Amino acid sequence: MFLNLQPAIRKGQVRAIETGIKVLDHAARINRYASPQRHELTGKDGKPLTLVQLLEAVAPITDEEKQ
Numbered sequence: 001m002f003l004n005l006q007p008a009i010r011k012g013q014v015r016a017i018e019t020g021i022k023v024l025d026h027a028a029r030i031n032r033y034a035s036p037q038r039h040e041l042t043g044k045d046g047k048p049l050t051l052v053q054l055l056e057a058v059a060p061i062t063d064e065e066k067q
Contacts, residue, residue, distance in 0.1 A: 001023045002020055002023045002024060002027075005019060005020045005023070041054065
């Protein structure tokens with residue numbers, strides 16, 4: 001499946017990239033390459049980030065990036 005998606009991925013089609021990531025993730029889980037992981041985002045003070053801090057850290061997506 002991933003090989004069939006490669007031409008569209010190379011063209012930068014967002015839907016194909018998202019689907020390719022899902023295919024690779026699924027294959028990793030089936031083959032037990034992916035182990036359960038826990039990720040935690042903290043601020044400079046070591047406390048969890050608030051939603052406002054997270055949104056400030058992430059730049060808004062421009063129209064050029066969506067295409």
